[in-house]
Amino acid sequence: MYEYIFAQWLPGSGYSIDHRPHFEVLGKNYRQYDLESEEEIWIPVMASQGS
Numbered sequence: 001m002y003e004y005i006f007a008q009w010l011p012g013s014g015y016s017i018d019h020r021p022h023f024e025v026l027g028k029n030y031r032q033y034d035l036e037s038e039e040e041i042w043i044p045v046m047a048s049q050g051s
Helices: 002-012
Strands: 013-016 023-026 040-042 046-049
Touching: 002 040
Parallel strands: none
Antiparallel strands: 013 046, 023 040
């Protein structure tokens, strides 16, 4: 998912990385190595200059 966010979504989104911490939340539906696992990914962004 990180590769998609940083290599595909972010470059065309009109946003850039805001230099604050990013983190994951591994809740009750997180199961390591399970393709049906769920987790939240929090990445701070800001509007790109000129957008």
